[in-house]
Amino acid sequence: MPFGKLPAAKPRAFVPETADLGDWPQIAPLFDELKARAAQAKSAAELERWLLDWSELNAALDEESSRRYIAMTCHTDNAEAEKAFLHLVEHVEPQVKPRQFELEQLYVAHPLRAELLKAAAPAAKRKAVAPSRRKPAAKSRYEVFDRNVKNHVELYRAENVALETEEAKLCQQYQKLIGAQTVNFRGGEKTLVQMGRYLEEPDRALRQEAWEVVAQRRLQDADKCEEIFEALIQLRTRIARNAGFENYRDYAFRQKGRFDYTPADCVKFHGAIESEIMPAVRQIQAERREQLKLEKLRPWDLAVDPQNRPPLKPFAEVDEMVARAQKIFDRVDGELATGFRQLRELKLLDLENRKGKAPGGYQSTLAEARVPFIFMNAVGVQRDVETILHESGHAFHAQATRREDLHAYREAPIEFCEVASMSMELLGNEFIEEFYAPAEANRARKTHLEGIIGFFPWMAVVDAFQHWIYTHAGHTRQERQAAYLELMDRFGGDVDWTGWEQMRANSWHRQLHIFIHPFYYVECGIAQLGALEVWANSRRNRTKALKDYKKALALGGSRPLPELFHAAGCSFEFAAGTIKPLIELAGSELKKL
Ligand SMILES: [Zn+2]
DSSP states (O other), X not given: OOOXXXXXXXXXXXXXXXXXXXXXXXXXXXXXXXXXHHHHOOSHHHHHHHHHHHHHHHHHHHHHHHHHHHHHHHOTTOHHHHHHHHHIIIIIHHHHHHHHHHHHHHHHTOTTXXXXXXXXXXXXXXXXXXXXXXXXXXXXXXXXXXXXXXHHHHHOOHHHHHHHHXXXXXXXXXXXXXXXXXXXXXXXXXXXXXXXXXXXXXXXXXXXXXXXXXXXXXXXXXXXXXXXXXXXXXXXXXXXXXXXXXXHHHHHHHHXXXXXXXXXXXXXXXXXXXXXXXXXXXXXXXXXXXXXXXXXXXXXXSSSOXXXXXXXXXXXXXXXXXXXXXXXXXXXXXXXXXXXXHHHHTTOEEEEOOTTOOSSXXXXXXXXXXXXEEEEEEOSSHHHHHHHHHHHXXXXXXXXXXXXXXXXXXXXXXXXXXXXXXXXXXXXXXXXXXXXXXXXXXXXXXXXXXXXXXXXXXHXXXXXXXXXXXXSTTOXXXXXXXXXXXXXXXXXXXXXXXXXXHHHHTGXXXXXXXXXXXXXXXXXXXHHHHHHHHHHHHHHOHHHHHHHHHHHHHTTXXXXXXXHHHHTTOOXXXXXXXXXXXXXXXXXXXHHO
């Protein structure tokens, strides 16, 4: 583990300092005590104290889990670290879960709950304002916490537990199926992930060959994918009906705590993407086609650099990446720059790719110390620069909520968490010359902006397809395919799939979210809109945009989504009117690059 003992954000008031939070016999009495004390609370203040003690226990358990996860992913070859993590997953978490649920039920049924809800949220510090401009009514401090816990308790059905286990098994079957897909190519067995790099080859014949081998391999498993998916639809529909919902879409919206937007808002979002973003996508595709001097873009022409340039090389050593990222943050905002410096000083970064390290990148928060940690596998490509900016945005979010005492409020919903991180990609890119000569900096910005624009239509396909699936009970496989192809016509752009129609019709099989994380995807689109708005605001008034951004981050998860967005200077509307000016800005920016 890169970091050692960290300064506590606050001394513990409830959990003993010596408690081993990886040992259930030492944890159980704390749940017993909380259970007993719930009944003894005689005032709203006592109930609040109880909530804060419960929150302290949650933070301590959360940090224990994060520490073990970090230790394991930083050292995959350390058997002790793996054992310690698995012990938590297998022997502690299954015990904790029902006890948490029990406390949630006690909270929801508590006679003093209504009294507690009268407690006002702390007013933002501001200068005295004229009475007429004051906000009408004080907002409840516990409104968001309360609605989340109540929702969780209300949705619970004992009969769904077994169905969810079955669902998890099917998801695992899907992952196993996809994970086992390999091809023989150029004299060796390769995974489909490894094959991805051939799509960046300037040699078109090679790209096509590689793409076709992969497509053929995927098509071999098409029927199995459909079978697994059909079993999943059935299970999910039963889960939803058990919980009293007409269909799984409506259940999923509630289960994800989507109180602030509806399925209809998402449908409106899809339409706005079609009318406002698709023209820009088609234009980017046309430009690519011209640069590649092709008559038609084929599916294997989408990942290669359109000017056949070698990949960007932003840095050689990870220390260099960190120092340059620091310089970017120094230019973005002094306070955020101090935050990044703190990550370096406390050794809360493990960034270089090395043997014995898990793949990928993530930001994790040590919930009790209230400090972030960033993990990645930097190898010196542009993607690493995007990742360090992105994960730093998450880290700034965690740092901003440090003074919040309720553990649940130190984390925001995903729709806003990704605003924090995606905004930082855009804000940081303004100073990406810290890594590149001017022409290369523009190339990096162009790739980034085109990636953002290109993400929206695929997001719309993935989301709209699932809306259709779960609201058309009893549909046939053919009907499902027709619905998908209709979406591909709307959002696929000008790509010629001639000869590979079957692959086009099944191209959703590789999108793991559809199988494993149903309805999770639109969040990223919502967040990306917010990030574009933060960026647009910064173009008009950088100081104010940064101030609003930090203010919104500091709210953590304490307010509903629209308030978080508004605090950040964003609109929280997925309509054509919101999207149009943002795409115009991105478009005019692209013209300059
Ligand atoms: Zn993220």
